[in-house]
Amino acid sequence: MARILCRVISPAACVVLAVWAAACGSPTLTSDRALTPRWSNEPTGFVTSTDQPWNAVVDASWRRRSSEHDRVIDDTSAPFSPPGVLEYLYPAGFAGGTAPATHYISLDNAREVFVGLQWKASETWHGHASGVNKIHFLYLTGGGDIAMVMYGSPGGPYELRVLPQWREHTRSWLTANVAPRPVRPGVWHRIEWHLKYESRPGTGDGVVRWWIDGTLSGAYTDVRFPDDAGFAEYQMSPTWGGVGDVKRQTDFYRFDHTYISKPAAR
Numbered sequence: 001m002a003r004i005l006c007r008v009i010s011p012a013a014c015v016v017l018a019v020w021a022a023a024c025g026s027p028t029l030t031s032d033r034a035l036t037p038r039w040s041n042e043p044t045g046f047v048t049s050t051d052q053p054w055n056a057v058v059d060a061s062w063r064r065r066s067s068e069h070d071r072v073i074d075d076t077s078a079p080f081s082p083p084g085v086l087e088y089l090y091p092a093g094f095a096g097g098t099a100p101a102t103h104y105i106s107l108d109n110a111r112e113v114f115v116g117l118q119w120k121a122s123e124t125w126h127g128h129a130s131g132v133n134k135i136h137f138l139y140l141t142g143g144g145d146i147a148m149v150m151y152g153s154p155g156g157p158y159e160l161r162v163l164p165q166w167r168e169h170t171r172s173w174l175t176a177n178v179a180p181r182p183v184r185p186g187v188w189h190r191i192e193w194h195l196k197y198e199s200r201p202g203t204g205d206g207v208v209r210w211w212i213d214g215t216l217s218g219a220y221t222d223v224r225f226p227d228d229a230g231f232a233e234y235q236m237s238p239t240w241g242g243v244g245d246v247k248r249q250t251d252f253y254r255f256d257h258t259y260i261s262k263p264a265a266r
Contacts, residue, residue: 038080038258039116041192041211046114046261050105054086054255062105069100070134078256079188082120090251096128096241104237105260109141109230111197116190117260123186127154130242135253137237138195140166141229146191148210150183158183160191160212168224171192174208176217188256189213201228234260 050061057072058064069091074083087099107113119135127133133150140146144166151173152158160183162174182190189212196207211215225229238253 016199032171038190039114039192040214040259041194041209041216042114042116042261043194044261045113045264048262049107050258051261052258053081054257055081057085057086057103062103064101064103066101067098069094069120070103075254075256076089077134077188078118079190080256080257082256086255088253088255090240090247090253091249093105094247096130097239097247099134099237099239099242102237103258104233104235105229107138107234107260107262109232110262111114111230111235112263113138113195113231114261115193115195115234115259117192118188118190120254121150121185122240122253123182124249125156125158125185125251126247126249127152127156128241129154132242133158134237134239135191138231139233139235140226141232142227143187144190144226145196146208148191152183156185158185160210160217162208162210162218164208164223165209166180166226168226170175170211170224173221174218174243178216178219180211181212181215181217183212193233197225197228197230198223201225 024051052062054072057070070091071087072084073087075085076083078085080171117136131151131153135148135150137145137147146164149161149163150158151161159180164174192211194207194209198204198206198262202223204222204224206225207221208223209219211217236255
């Protein structure tokens, strides 16, 4: 009932209604894009798989591998669902080539996926010597993965790049070929990512697009995939680097929200 009413009353009234619903034992209000159109570049007809506000480090649908460097903290600057955010810590001395923790969820072999994030890096972020500061991944059912990276020299400037990692991809980085946008440590960024397998294996019409803060930054419609098996898993596993190098200071990544959707079943 609360969700239905939210579509016809004001956002302010919805806040009151959400509190009332929780107190009365009604289903808790979750994000409703009819009320708050957060992901403006989500393809039409997609259905939500997960809409995770990160009020806890685990829930029923996500899985977690932790090295005790992840936690939920309060950050009132969080743009979607304050104050709780998921923080990954990179303490001074942290070795390159690893992630503080990993949160992952099955994609059930979907051949098309949309991902939305609210994310930021610490303001004085110490970048890896390789220029690679990974944010998140999708893993393919048949093997291989594709990573989105905050790329740049250790002191910046930084940009988003994408790297498909399988034999059929004969190029290196997918760079911002539409409208390059800087990534600013210490600032929340809205990242949207749309990936679609080829219409048939070998046709070379796979899609990889990404937006930063609502602006289309990279768009490729000629990506080759290794097979037709689909995406197995999404991972927030923000690996620092390449190999080598050591953190000279304590840094963090914070995630305020993670949203994943897929085409509606036919």
